[in-house]
Amino acid sequence: MSLRRVPPCVYLLALLAACTNSQGADDGTGTTTTETTDGPESTGTDAPTGTTGDPTTTEPPTGTTDVGSTTGPDEPPPEPESFPVLQDIVFYDGYAATVDEPIPEGVLRHSNALVATRFTDEMLAKVQTTLTLGVIVGALCDNYDRLGSVNLALVPKGAQTYVPAEVDRIEVARFITPFMDMNKHPMTVPYEWQASDLVPIFKDPDLLAEYDFWFELSIFGVPYAANNEVAGCADRNDTQLGTLLLYTDSKKPAPDFGVLVPVAISQDFNNYTEGASDELGTTRKTVTFELPADTADAQLVLITSNHGANAGGEEYIRREHYVYVDGEMVLQYKPGRPSCEPFRPYNTQPNGIYGPYPQSDEDWQSFSNWCPGDVIDTRIIPWGAASAGTHEFVIDVPDATFVDMQGNFPFSLYVQAQ
Template sequence: MSLPAPLAAIPCACLLTIVGACASPEGEGEGATEANGTAEGDESSGDGDGDGDGDGDTDTKLEPEVIWVMEDVVFYDGYAATVDEPVPEGVVRLSNSLHAVKLSDEHLASIQTTFKIGVVVGALCDNYDRIGSVHLALVPKGAPTYVPAEVERVELARFITPFMNMNKEPTTVPYEFDADNVVPILTDDELLAEYDLWFELSIFGVPYAANTEIPGCEERNDTQLGSLLFYTDSAEPAEDFNHLLPLAISESFNNYAEGASDELGVTRKTIEFELEQDTDNAQLVLITSNHGANAGGEEYIRREHYVYVDGDLALQYKPGRDSCEPFRKYNTQGNGIYGPSPKSDEEWQSFSNWCPGDVIDTRIIPWGPASAGVHEFVIDVPDATFVDGQGNFPFSLYVQAQ
C-alpha cells in the first residue's frame, strides 16, 4: 500500500520516498473494519460520474485536494522542559512532543467526502522506536491556544517510528491512514459553530542514546521532524454521522496500576457512556497498541483482545503483521528487533505486535441502531501478564452516531 498518487507526486523532499511505504493491516479481526489506509488497486481520482455526494449531480466535478497542515516541525526531548525554539507559522507548540494547528475556513472548505491522513517523520537525534499519534481537539471558538487536558480530544491515528540514524538514507518514513469517518466531524455545522477544530501531531522522543551513538547528535535535544497532511476527494459518498462522543484518549490500560483496569490483576477495562437519543446507526472507533520491552514484556507476545458492547462480543483481534520486513529499509540504526538478516514470516509472527516504521490499526466497530440511555463498552485481554509491573496498552475510543 502507498499514499495516493497525488501525494506521492508532490515535489517535496520529505515525500521523495513516500511510495510503497505502508503494509497490510494487522491480524484480521471479526466484526470490525480496520481503517489504516489499506485500500489498494483503484486509486480514485475524482473522475467518476457525479460529484461524489450521492445526489446524481454531474455539473460539478471536484478535483482531489492535498492539504498541508504541518511541514517539518521539529520535536524535542519529551521529558525536558518545553523549549522556546521557533515553530512554523500557524503551528502552536503545546509541549516538546505535541504540536497543533487550527484548521482554517479554507482548510474546512476543502474537505470533500473521503479523507486520508498522511504523516511523514524525519530522523533527528533519537535513534529508537517511539510512539506517535494524530489527534483532533475541540477548542472553544477563537482561543489562540489551549491546554490539551482541558478540552475534548479524539485520537484519529497512531504509528511507531523506526530506529533511525539521521546520517543514513532513508531519513524519512511516511505513514497513511484511511479516515473517511472523520469527514462528518469536520463538516458538522453544529460542531463548527461551537468549536474550532485543531489537529495535533504527537511524536514522543528522547535524545539520550543518540547523544553518544549518532555522530552530530552530541548535546542536542531535537528528536524528530514531523509533517502532517490530508488527502481528500469525492470518489465515494460521505459517511452519515452527526454525533461525536469522545470516551478515552491514550488512557492507561494494564493490570497493575490503580485505575488502569477494572481491578488490579485483571486486564479488563469497562467504559460506561450515555447516548442522549435513539440512533439509527452507530459505530465505535478503537485504537490500542501493546508496549512493554522488558524480558517477557507484552510488546513481544501476541494476545487475543475481546471487545464487548452491552455484553455482546463485537470484536475479537490479535495484533501483529504477517511480517515486518517491508519496514526494514527505514530502520537504519542497528537494533535488536530487526537484527542483521531478514526473518521469516513465522519468526515475525512469534513475537511482533507491531513493526517499527508502521501504522497501528484504527479499528472501526459497527454497532447499528442503539437506544438512548446508558451503554457499556468492555475490552478484555485475559492472558496479559505485564511481567514485573511493566508495559501498557494505550487505549483510545470514541463513538459516532446518526
C-alpha cells in the same frame, strides 16, 4: 451533530513522495501496511509489498450519505485536493522541559512531544466527501522506535490556545517510528490512513458553530542514546521531524453520522496501575458513555497498542483482545502483522528487532505485536441500532501479565452515531 462529553490515493502518495524527497530520502514507499482482521474495518493502507493490491489505486471507504457536496447532479466533481496541515515540525526530548525554539506561525507547542494547529476555514472548505491522512516522520537525534499519534481537538470557537486535558479530543491515527540513523537513507518514513469518518465532523453546522477544530501531532522522542551513537547528535535534544498531510476527493459518498461521543484518549490500560483497569491484577477496562438519542446505526472507533520492552514484555507476546458492548462481544482480535520485513528499509539504525538477515513470517509472528515504521490499526467496529441512554464498553485482555509491572496498552475510543 450532537457532541457529548465523556471523560490512498495517487494524490496523497505524490505529496508524500514530494515531501519525503524534500527531506533527502531516496527510498520512500508511500504507504504502510494494515493488519488483516475479521469484522471491523481497519483504516491503514497496504504497502506495495503486501498482498491485497496496489495502494495507488486504493480509494477511501464507502459511506452512506454525500455530506457537504457542492455539485449538482450534472456538474463534474471538484478536483481532488492534497495539502499539508503541519509541515517540518521539529520535536524535542519528551522528558525535558518544553523548549523555546522557533515554531511556524499558527502552531502551538503544548510540549516537546505535542504540537497543534487550527484547521482553518480555508482547509475546511477543501474537504470533500473522502479523506485520507498522511504523516511523514524524519530522522533527527532519536534512533529508537517511539510512539506517535494524530489527534483532533474540539476547541471553543475563537480561542487562540487551549489546554489539551480541558477540551474534547479524539485520537484518529497512531504509529510507531522506526530505528533511524539521521545520516543514512531513507531519512524519512511515510504513513497513511483512511479517515473519511472525520468528514461528517468537519461538515456539521452545530459543531462548526461552537468549536474550532485543531489537529494535533504527537511524536515522543528521547535523544540520549543518539547523543552517543549517532554522528552529529552529541549534545542535541531534537528527536524527530514531523509533517501532517490530507488528501480529499469526491469519489465516494461520506459516512452518515450526526452524533460524536468522545470516550477516551490514550488512557492507561494495564493491570498494575490504580485506575488503569477495573481492578488491580486484571487487564479488563470498563468505560461508560451516553447516546443522546436513539440511533439507527452507530460505530465505535478503537485504537490500542501493546508496549513493554522488558524481558517477557507485552510488546513481544501476542494476546487475544475481547471487546464487549452492553455485555455482547462485538470484536475479538490479536495484534500483529504477518511480517515486519516491509519496514526493514526504514530501520537504518542497528537494533534488536531487525537482525542482519530477513526473518520468516513464522519468526515475526512469534513475538511482534507491531513493526517499527508501521501504523497501528484504527479499528472501526460496527454497532448498529442502539437506544438513547447509558451504554457500557469493555475491553479485556485476560492473558496479559505485565512482567515486573512494566508496559501499557494506551487506549482510545470514540463513538459515532446517526
